[in-house]
Amino acid sequence: MSRSDVDVVVVGAGFAGLYLLHELREHGFTSRVLETGDDVGGTWYWNRYPGARCDISTTDYQFTWDPELHDEWTWSEKHATQPEILRYAQHVARKHDLYSGIDFETRVTGAVWNEDSKKWTVTTSKGEHITCRHYVMATGCLSMPKEPDIPGTDRYQGPVHVTGRWPHEGVDFTGQRVAVIGTGSSGIQSIPLIAEQAAELVVFQRTPNFSVPALNGPRPEDRAARLKQDRATYEAEARLSTSGVPVVPSTTPALAVAPDTAREMMEAAWQRGELLALGATFMDVGISRTANEVVSEFVRSKIRSIVKDPATAELLSPRGYPFGTKRPCMDTNYYETFNLPHVRLVDLNSSPIRSITETGIDFGDESKEFDSIVYATGFDAMTGAIVAVDIQGRDGITLKEKWENGPLTYLGLTSVGFPNLFMITGPGSPSVLSNMMVSIEQHVDWIRDTLIAMRDGGFETIEPTPLAEEGWRAHCEDCASITLFQDTNSWYMGANVPGKPRVLFPYIGGVGRYRRICDEVMARGHLGFELSGAGGTRRNDGVVREIQPDVESVLEMMATLGLPPIEAMSPVEARAFSEASSAVRPPGPAVGEMVDGTLPGAAGPLEYRLYRPASSGPHPVVVYFHGGGWVFGSHVSDDPLCRDLCAQADVAIVSVNYRHAPEDRFPAAALDGYAALRWVAANAASLGLDPTRIAVAGWSAGGNVAAVAAQMARDNGGPELCGQLLLTPVTDGSRQHQSHTDNAEGYILTKSLMEWFWNHYADPADRSNPLASPLLATDLSGLPPAMVVTAQYDPLRDEGDAYAEAMRRAGVLVEHLRAKGHTHTSITMVDMLPSGVPPRRAMAAALRRFFG
Numbered sequence: 001m002s003r004s005d006v007d008v009v010v011v012g013a014g015f016a017g018l019y020l021l022h023e024l025r026e027h028g029f030t031s032r033v034l035e036t037g038d039d040v041g042g043t044w045y046w047n048r049y050p051g052a053r054c055d056i057s058t059t060d061y062q063f064t065w066d067p068e069l070h071d072e073w074t075w076s077e078k079h080a081t082q083p084e085i086l087r088y089a090q091h092v093a094r095k096h097d098l099y100s101g102i103d104f105e106t107r108v109t110g111a112v113w114n115e116d117s118k119k120w121t122v123t124t125s126k127g128e129h130i131t132c133r134h135y136v137m138a139t140g141c142l143s144m145p146k147e148p149d150i151p152g153t154d155r156y157q158g159p160v161h162v163t164g165r166w167p168h169e170g171v172d173f174t175g176q177r178v179a180v181i182g183t184g185s186s187g188i189q190s191i192p193l194i195a196e197q198a199a200e201l202v203v204f205q206r207t208p209n210f211s212v213p214a215l216n217g218p219r220p221e222d223r224a225a226r227l228k229q230d231r232a233t234y235e236a237e238a239r240l241s242t243s244g245v246p247v248v249p250s251t252t253p254a255l256a257v258a259p260d261t262a263r264e265m266m267e268a269a270w271q272r273g274e275l276l277a278l279g280a281t282f283m284d285v286g287i288s289r290t291a292n293e294v295v296s297e298f299v300r301s302k303i304r305s306i307v308k309d310p311a312t313a314e315l316l317s318p319r320g321y322p323f324g325t326k327r328p329c330m331d332t333n334y335y336e337t338f339n340l341p342h343v344r345l346v347d348l349n350s351s352p353i354r355s356i357t358e359t360g361i362d363f364g365d366e367s368k369e370f371d372s373i374v375y376a377t378g379f380d381a382m383t384g385a386i387v388a389v390d391i392q393g394r395d396g397i398t399l400k401e402k403w404e405n406g407p408l409t410y411l412g413l414t415s416v417g418f419p420n421l422f423m424i425t426g427p428g429s430p431s432v433l434s435n436m437m438v439s440i441e442q443h444v445d446w447i448r449d450t451l452i453a454m455r456d457g458g459f460e461t462i463e464p465t466p467l468a469e470e471g472w473r474a475h476c477e478d479c480a481s482i483t484l485f486q487d488t489n490s491w492y493m494g495a496n497v498p499g500k501p502r503v504l505f506p507y508i509g510g511v512g513r514y515r516r517i518c519d520e521v522m523a524r525g526h527l528g529f530e531l532s533g534a535g536g537t538r539r540n541d542g543v544v545r546e547i548q549p550d551v552e553s554v555l556e557m558m559a560t561l562g563l564p565p566i567e568a569m570s571p572v573e574a575r576a577f578s579e580a581s582s583a584v585r586p587p588g589p590a591v592g593e594m595v596d597g598t599l600p601g602a603a604g605p606l607e608y609r610l611y612r613p614a615s616s617g618p619h620p621v622v623v624y625f626h627g628g629g630w631v632f633g634s635h636v637s638d639d640p641l642c643r644d645l646c647a648q649a650d651v652a653i654v655s656v657n658y659r660h661a662p663e664d665r666f667p668a669a670a671l672d673g674y675a676a677l678r679w680v681a682a683n684a685a686s687l688g689l690d691p692t693r694i695a696v697a698g699w700s701a702g703g704n705v706a707a708v709a710a711q712m713a714r715d716n717g718g719p720e721l722c723g724q725l726l727l728t729p730v731t732d733g734s735r736q737h738q739s740h741t742d743n744a745e746g747y748i749l750t751k752s753l754m755e756w757f758w759n760h761y762a763d764p765a766d767r768s769n770p771l772a773s774p775l776l777a778t779d780l781s782g783l784p785p786a787m788v789v790t791a792q793y794d795p796l797r798d799e800g801d802a803y804a805e806a807m808r809r810a811g812v813l814v815e816h817l818r819a820k821g822h823t824h825t826s827i828t829m830v831d832m833l834p835s836g837v838p839p840r841r842a843m844a845a846a847l848r849r850f851f852g
């Protein structure tokens with residue numbers, strides 16, 4: 001094999017580089033692995049500071065690709081030390097003869113894509129130029145210590161130690177005055193051990209971190225037993241889990257249990273000594289601030305119980321950011337260390353470092369001398385090591401330039417403009433939000449299979465399409481926006497490095513979801529990629545995920561329940577089913593008052609519920625019509641949504657129970673809707689409401705009733721309406737629209753269920769009547785201002801879109817929100833799906849605008 005021209009160059013000989021080298025060899029690809037260090041191990045080669053350990057249990061933080069390893073390697077404890085993990089990496093490398101494939105003490109400095117040869121030319125610190133078809137950055141997410149950003153760092157004349165570049169021979173701090181700057185995982189692991197040696201230790205803390213005790217010891221029995229009993233199932237569960245460790249997700253909201261019970265549950269999690277246990281106690285820790293505060297306060301109470309000096313305990317207590325949005329730490333005696341007389345905590349917020357000096361540190365109004373300074377100040381994470389190499393893609397653009405405003409990747413694996421470049425655990429992949437072993441293996445497998453597919457298909461190049469990359473960026477943002485991560489100054493958000501763009505760098509949709517997406521991309525012929533070779537070009541453009549992640553989770557959960565289709569039920573059964581489902585939903589926000597009553601409908605009394613805001617009235621009023629396909633539902637069946645609109649828009653809602661089919665078929669619902677509207681307008685003042693400001697609103701079939709009521713009000717002398725809010729409305733009984741085909745199945749409201757609704761409600765001949773199909777009205781002018789919300793994955797999407805467009809053409813003031821990634825029902829799921837908040841906020845804003 002020519003050493004200067006290979007199939008694949010791999011940068012980095014950590015766990016990622018090692019496994020990739022093995023797979024490349026196994027499948028007949030020539031390769032070179034280039035590594036700055038003089039041995040394998042990556043993270044575990046560089047981070048030799050005292051106390052450095054893994055904080056994922058050794059039952060999980062290990063390779064799975066070589067089953068023999070499980071028998072020939074025995075981990076000595078639950079959380080392996082750095083030396084033990086390094087020995088493991090060395091063992092794997094020796095066993096599989098990987099050393100022979102690695103050039104050590106060789107830093108990659110540049111890589112240039114050559115469009116003519118369709119190859120990369122990789123340049124090393126040794127002056128070598130290597131050409132390769134494929135170029136893989138296995139450079140690690142936490143391998144580039146961040147540049148010192150503290151004034152005076154160059155002045156200090158004593159020994160300086162950086163946790164991520166610790167001397168191989170170790171450091172003896174005995175009898176020394178030591179400063180440690182930084183209280184992330186590295187600081188928290190090293191501080192207790194440095195304190196054991198030092199005569200005096202001063203810890204400089206900018207932000208306190210949440211830390212849970214490692215409670216190190218033997219491997220967790222339950223996990224070890226499961227592994228022993230059925231390794232394959234355990235590993236499969238890990239691969240499809242949220243974080244790469246099989247943890248049964250909680251289904252309990254934090255506020256759904258009594259405080260004592262919550263505390264017991266958290267105590268049990270605390271006692272497990274596992275990184276992911278505490279955050280997994282409740283289902284909503286990652287998405288709800290109030291839920292998160294329950295866990296945050298629990299940790300603070302633990303700190304108070306350990307640290308004797310209340311002022312120090314308070315300084316160590318994280319406040320102002322949610323638990324888990326900075327990487328939680330695991331410690332052994334960290335908080336206890338601050339009870340030692342020679343250990344002092346300095347809060348950099350009240351006593352900032354003015355400068356490092358020749359002999360120590362000037363901070364606050366003090367100057368202090370130190371014999372050693374330890375920087376535990378972290379890494380230029382995720383992108384640092386990648387953009388440190390001058391990578392020039394097509395047209396000479398560098399990756400660093402392309403990523404100036406944040407990394408853009410497809411799947412965190414590839415990037416437009418950089419053909420045949422792959423990243424392992426790159427930005428936009430779960431990477432640091434996972435057990436990295438699981439993520440590394442998944443990426444290596446995907447890259448290997450891609451290279452094999454290219455070779456088999458005669459392709460020389462692969463590159464994602466701009467559409468796929470933009471779709472992935474949007475999906476990552478959708479996932480991030482429903483979590484609490486984006487408001488915290490963390491390295492996940494690039495906030496630790498001055499000038500770094502603020503985006504959530506890792507993908508937070510979960511390891512399992514991510515794996516399924518990558519598998520789907522592959523199964524669909526590399527969806528979102530263009531592949532080229534002698535035989536031609538195959539461009540398989542598309543976006544792999546547009547559905548909102550929380551909506552997808554609900555659909556997945558419902559799929560597992562195996563519920564019978566509603567259209568297989570009788571109307572009576574369907575009503576009972578609907579009521580039972582409604583009974584288990586969160587109730588929605590509090591409102592000032594809820595009053596039930598009856599009003600005269602077109603053919604008899606109708607029940608209604610009045611939701612009044614807490615503010616003083618008289619309030620404008622929205623006459624609201626519930627969903628349920630004209631067959632089920634009631635004046636209280638959309639309770640959470642009505643409360644939400646009432647509270648957010650500060651308007652009164654009168655939700656009306658119109659007559660239902662098949663007992664009362666078309667036009668009963670329409671006539672009731674209009675009758676109710678007239679009654680509310682006539683009686684608003686006596687209900688304490690503003691009779692001059694009235695609007696209609698409705699969801700689904702209720703949107704149909706609302707739209708029809710607006711048309712009837714226009715045509716029958718009032719009442720005059722300020723607006724109409726139509727959420728995923730039924731507007732056209734012809735059902736000829738494309739969305740009935742595109743979204744026929746899988747999104748709760750199905751094509752066949754819609755047919756069932758129509759069959760119960762209206763004869764085919766009646767469906768073209770505008771009172772059934774408001775879209776088919778000959779004249780839509782003169783209608784009140786409208787907000788129409790349609791959902792991407794709704795069979796009714798196109799008829800809602802068409803109604804918005806037709807009203808606009810007729811001169812009606814229309815605001816049209818196409819809710820990306822939503823289904824017919826998802827926006828109504830108040831306090832269940834965070835992604836529904838923005839569209840509901842927009843609906844509330846529209847109501848406010850209607851009423852001026």
Ligand code: FAD
Pocket residue numbers: 011012013014015016017034035036037041042043044045047052053054055056061106107108109138139140141142143186385389424425434435436437440
């Ligand atoms: P790395 O191990 O970082 O290896 C990358 C290699 O690339 C390095 O050896 C580096 O020298 C080399 N390299 C980089 N740039 C160049 C270049 N230009 N030229 C040549 N070589 C280059 N993850 C967990 O899942 N659980 C844990 O408990 C955990 N604990 C951690 C503790 C610490 C202290 C740190 C820093 C990280 C921890 N991680 C943990 C994350 C850890 O980085 C991964 O688990 C894993 O080891 C990463 O392996 P890797 O091969 O992808 O990258």
Ligand code: NAP
Pocket residue numbers: 053054055056142149150163181182183184185186187189204205206207327330348376377378379432491496
């Ligand atoms: P880190 O989490 O980024 O912590 C760096 C610390 O230094 C923070 O407390 C930070 O404060 C502080 N800091 C940074 N710049 C500073 C400045 N200019 N002045 C004062 N303080 C400054 O880095 P890390 O501890 O090395 O950990 C990085 C990641 O590596 C971890 O999150 C984890 O993923 C991994 N890791 C894991 C383990 C483990 O237990 N397995 C151990 C070590 C590392 P701010 O918070 O205010 O920025």
